Amino acid sequence: MxxxxxxxxxxxxxxxxxxxxxxxxxxxxxxxxxxxGGRMATRRRDRHRWDHGAQFFTARSRAFKTLLRPFIDNGTVVEWRPNITTLSPRQPPYKRPWFEPHYVATPGMNGLLKAMxxxxxxxxxxxxxxxxxxxxxxxxxxxxxxxxxxxxxxxxxxxxxxxxxxxxxxxxxxxxxGMRPCYALMLTVNDGDLPAWDAAQVNDSPLRWIAFNHRLPGRDRNFGAVVAHSTADWADAHLEDHQEQVKHTLTEQFCTLTGVSPNAVQDAQLHRWRYAQANAVExxxxxxxxxxxxxxxxxxxxxxxxxxxxxxxxxxxxxxxxxxxxx
Known part of the structure; x- marks a missing residue:
């Protein structure tokens, strides 16, 4: 039995x-x-869609590549080739190359989980x-x-x-x-009000990552959706702060870093991931x-x-x- x-x-x-x-x-x-989905979650509001957890993934082991192969073949998983930059309040932006394939699931990151x-x-x-x-x-x-x-x-x-x-x-x-927290800021912004790049690694800021989710493969560019993740250190320090103030601060940081006008932000949501990032294991x-x-x-x-x-x-x-x- x-x-x-x-x-x-x-x-x-x-x-x-x-x-x-x-x-x-x-x-x-x-x-x-x-x-x-867990942290491969996707949030929806009307026709907008935010992958507010994991943003992408790589495949380095033979076993993981074997799992992904049929989902790549049927279009559930797609290689992502973004125009990616690096932002910092201390220096001008510069292009950031990737040296291995990066993948996303469609039509949202939880699409892979649904297919499994x-x-x-x-x-x-x-x-x-x-x-x-x-x-x-x-x-x-x-x-x-x-x-x-x-x-x-x-x-x-x-x-x-x-x-x-x-x-x-x-x-x-x-x-x-061990695990550490992270904030996910989800913004509604028309595509025409956003910079030309698709995603950014951020340094020297409460934010560490920004992505324009609606420009990912399988998404609808007509419904602008931005995800911005905080650093773990900043989230640790502000985990129990009033959440409206956290949302306001991170939205200000986003606008300052990207040059997007605060008036272009039509809506803002916040998700507090208490257990977002795993510590390195020795x-x-x-x-x-x-x-x-x-x-x-x-x-x-x-x-x-x-x-x-x-x-x-x-x-x-x-x-x-x-x-x-x-x-």
């Missing part, structure tokens, strides 16, 4: 793990949000709050104390701080891992957390120092280890 496995989180790591274990176990994914999800058992808007072990099985409960089922394994692909709270593992299990970690005796595990980009591909690689390595040990 196949074991029952609960996977918490339906971002890239959770979906990768579910797909790779599907022939070996009965899988249920629990996702607290209304849709798939058919056939999987996914419970959306379901927040796993508590685990209880009884007679060798794990019983899961949501934040309303309703029981979600009984499972042989529980695996978290949630961000590190949430995983630490959920999984009853030794405190030193998570030593060496040495060469396995890429996952595993307690085989208690049948608990965790994976995610935070296990390998960030990047979209790190989320895939962490889940891919964990799946291989679970299959090797016969679950």
């Amino acid at each position: 196949k074991p029952n496995i609960a996977i918490i989180g339906a971002g890239l790591a959770g979906l990768t793990l579910a797909r790779e274990l599907a022939d070996h176990a009965n899988i249920t994914l629990f996702e607290k949000a209304r849709g798939l 999800s058919p056939g999987l058992n996914i419970a959306l808007q379901t927040r796993v709050d508590t685990l209880k072990q009884e007679a060798g099985k794990w019983r899961l409960f949501d934040d309303q104390r309703a029981e979600l089922g009984e499972f042989d394994w529980v695996i978290s692909s949630a961000p590190l701080p949430q995983t630490e709270v959920l999984l009853p593992l030794a405190a030193d299990t998570y030593a060496g891992f 040495n060469d970690p396995e890429g996952y957390v595993l307690d085989a005796e208690r049948k608990l595990a965790a994976c995610g980009d935070w296990c390998l120092g960030g990047r979209v591909e790190a989320a895939f690689t962490s889940a891919h390595r964990l799946a291989a280890q679970l299959i090797r040990q016969g679950l």
Whole structure:
């Protein structure tokens, strides 16, 4: 009989793990949000669309390239060749070259996750709050104390701080891992009011990245959508500030850096990512957390120092280890 496995989180790591274990176990994914994506999320308002989490990804490993190949072939994933610049309040802008392919999903970054999800058992808007072990099985409960089922394994692909709270593992299990916050500013600006470049790395500013999302492949240029990300240091220092003031400050920074008139900004939204960027990981970690005796595990980009591909690689390595040990 196949074991029952609960996977918490339906971002890239959770979906990768579910797909790779599907022939070996009965899988249920629990996702607290209304849709798939995690930090590969896309927000919509009317016909505007903002990829307010991950902006792009690279593919360096053979395994990740293998996963992407059919999605590249069918147009779900497209290489992005932007006109990219570097901005700083201290020096003139200069062109910034890229030396490897960069990819985006269409029509939004969560398009890849949606394409990976058919056939999987996914419970959306379901927040796993508590685990209880009884007679060798794990019983899961949501934040309303309703029981979600009984499972042989529980695996978290949630961000590190949430995983630490959920999984009853030794405190030193998570030593060496960490995550930091980021603000995502989402602006509505007509394309004609924006500079000619498509994206910018930003130095010496509360902002670190600006992208004109509507110019990405598969988007509609008629509905100008700007995403600007803060630095982790600035977000750390202002995480509990009044959010309207944060939005105002970052919008001012955007206008100053780009030369866009404040009057051209038709609308501004703010998203506070408390767990946005994974800290660099020292040495060469396995890429996952595993307690085989208690049948608990965790994976995610935070296990390998960030990047979209790190989320895939962490889940891919964990799946291989679970299959090797016969679950």
